[in-house]
Amino acid sequence: DAGITQSPRHKVTETGTPVTLRCHQTENHRYMYWYRQDPGHGLRLIHYSYGVKDTDKGEVSDGYSVSRSKTEDFLLTLESATSSQTSVYFCAISHSNQPQHFGDGTRLSIL
């Protein structure tokens, strides 16, 4: 299995609080991605990174920011969490044109 660790695995928080999810990889892959998974929508891309400090928006980036200060870590931040951001969040990594490999997901509940 690809070395991808997401933390935390589960989190419950309140509306308006900041939340940071972490994705850590040991594969030295260049590309890292954050998705959210919601019923009826499949996986939707939030942000992605193509190198250290190189990031770009995906299709559902509003309300989210990311940072990548080193190859192995890709952080997703919800500056002020809203109930609409309750979801399962997946990190994925890839190398060149190879398939993405996914972390185990983070279930985030915002009350």
Place this chain on the structure above:
Amino acid sequence: AQTVTQSQPEMSVQEAETVTLSCTYDTSENNYYLFWYKQPPSRQMILVIRQEAYKQQNATENRFSVNFQKAAKSFSLKISDSQLGDTAMYFCAFMKPLRLSGTYKYIFGTGTRLKVLA
């Protein structure tokens, strides 16, 4: 814009039977890749099979095979000798290179929930 459509939200199949999951996509690209991922109740996303658009031969992986029809933009997954462990959500995904950033864009379908019955 690229889209991926999985028109079967749910399917069921008897153990040991064969089932086919449908996927269609829309693109004007010529260079792209297609994948099927499996998501069991454990929530893990597991790569099942991969197909390069430039290859005419359909990909196979043990009991899993695809029927890739490039002109029709169709990419169906056939599971033979279905097993209880095949019960999962299956996602079809499309990937193409983005020339400007040198990265790759992935688009996922909404998934088909497959239940294998004993």
